[in-house]
Amino acid sequence: MDGTGTDKLGAPLPTNPTISDVAQRAGVSRAVASRALSDEQRPVSAEKKARVLQAAQELGFRPNLLARSLTTKSVNLVAVVVNHIHDLSDLDLFDPLLAAVQNTGKQVIFVRVGSSDRVESFLRTGVAYHVDAAIVFSDFADAATVRTLFRSELVLMLNGRHDPESPAVIPDERVGIAEAVAHAAAQGVRTAALVTGRPTSVLEQARIRLYHAALAAHGIRLTASLQGDYSYASGHKAGEELAQAPRPDAIFCTSDAMAMGVLDRLRGDFPGGRATTTRLYGFDNLSLTDFDAYPISSIGFDKQAYVAAVIAVLTGAATGPWPLTLPTRFHPRLTG
Known part of the structure; x- marks a missing residue:
């Protein structure tokens, strides 16, 4: 092309080239041209593929992904469903997950749900998305609802609300929590406060039960249970409440973001970040x-292994059960 709308021989080029124009220029059928320009597994000879690619380049042809999706039933899109975007535990995963x-x-x-009412509104108004798969972090949606919302049978549930038809990946938090509480007990902790996240989360409910069981097993008395929402702000608010009363020997938070808020409010108890009279434990093992x-x-799982498990499900390499x-482990640092 010389940029004037003609090819090297001076013949006019179509303004909006189609796959038929590419096929005609390459001297192949429309079906062959389509296969050569797509990721379909049906074979095309190297010689024909090269001719099609050259014709597409000369014509300035760009594949219409929507039109292709109507024939291949694939749009090459994956929906990631979140409550909102300020959960640091999710943000720590998003970059490696998106890259993978x-x-x-x-x-x-990204689809931000925000509340269970929002999911119901999507369904009532017919708002839906055609995607190849959905990865669900949000604790407001169950598997059946997500399948309806995205018109997809491949719905990967990371929130604990899976069903027999949906693949799921969840952390096994028992070992990590047991290790953290045992560590606290070994430091002489006898009383503790627990700062928890959203009660709507199935995984959070299980996490709280594990903390209660581990604390009881070590004879550690729970003196306060404060409700947060995993955010830094809710942790800072919990820290304010804890500052108004005699401090327990340890504070366990079910997210690192909340533990950061507690730490900033109670910095006087942690000179240089080091525990003195009170110990602080988070959850998620964020990079921060x-x-x-x-x-x-903190307590956390191997994020690379987690992402690998998600990709294995999406590509069909993992088939259950x-x-x-994924196991969690305890990671001791200065606040503990």
Whole structure:
């Protein structure tokens, strides 16, 4: 092309080239041209593929992904469903997860749910998205609802609300929590406060039960249970409440973001980030806890292994039984 709308021989080029124009220029059928320009597994000879690619380049042809989706039944889109975007535990996963999904040849769209009412509104108004798969972090949606919302049978549930038809990946939190509480007991902890997240979360409910059982097993008395929502702000508010009363020997938070809020409010109890009279434990093992500002003892799973498990489900390499579980471990730092 010379940029004037003609090819090298001076013949006019179509303004909006189609797959038929590409096929005609390459001297192949429309079906062959379509296969050569797509990721379909049906074979096309190397010679024909090269001719089609050259014709597409000369014509300035760009595939219509929507039109292709109507014939291949694939749109190469994966929905990631979240409550909102300020949960640091999710943000820590998003970058490696998005990179891994894109490496499979698909792109990601985020859908912010925010509340169970929002899910119901989507369904009532017919708002839906055609995607190849959905990855569900949000604790407001169950598997059947998500399948309806996205018109997809491949719904990967990460929130504990899976059913027999949906694959699921969840952390096994028993070992990590047991290790953290045992560590506290070994430091002489006899009383504790628990700062919890959203009660709507199935995983959070199970997490709280595990904390209660581990504390009881070590004879640690729970003196306060404060409701948060996993956010830094809710942790800071809990820290304010704890500052108004005699401090327990340890404070356990069910997210690192809340533990950061507690730490900032009670910095006087942690000179240089180090525990003195009170110990602080978080959950998620965020990357931020490796920095000097927030040296929080925490519980977490291997994020690379988690992402690998998600991708294995999306690509069909993992076939169950569900749920797939990943072990958590305790990571001691200065606040513990």
